[in-house]
Amino acid sequence: MTTTGVSAAKGALRQDDAALQDDVAALKADMAQLRSDLRAVSHDLVDAARAGATLAKDSVGAAVESAMDQGKARVQTLEHEIKEKPLLSVGIALGIGLLLGSMLRKG
Numbered sequence: 001m002t003t004t005g006v007s008a009a010k011g012a013l014r015q016d017d018a019a020l021q022d023d024v025a026a027l028k029a030d031m032a033q034l035r036s037d038l039r040a041v042s043h044d045l046v047d048a049a050r051a052g053a054t055l056a057k058d059s060v061g062a063a064v065e066s067a068m069d070q071g072k073a074r075v076q077t078l079e080h081e082i083k084e085k086p087l088l089s090v091g092i093a094l095g096i097g098l099l100l101g102s103m104l105r106k107g
Contacts, residue, residue: 082089
């Protein structure tokens with residue numbers, strides 16, 4: 001190989017080396033951007049999960065409150081019926097007691 005050939009090869013290697021270093025630098029920048037994007041996405045997901053949990057908690061709380069209100073209303077209605085018809089209430093309670101007693105004895 002001649003000196004000109006060696007010089008040309010060295011020049012080509014320098015160019016390849018410079019191109020490779022540029023590619024590595026670009027890759028590092030892309031990786032840094034990817035890490036940043038993933039961090040942002042993870043924060044968004046956490047925020048969305050928190051919002052969903054808060055919404056679910058509020059919905060459950062409202063459902064429990066509604067069920068309690070309905071239960072209280074039914075107890076009040078039952079109390080009113082017992083006061084209005086005490087003998088019928090005692091008869092129904094007696095009948096239910098006898099029915100349950102016979103079922104438990106057989107079981």
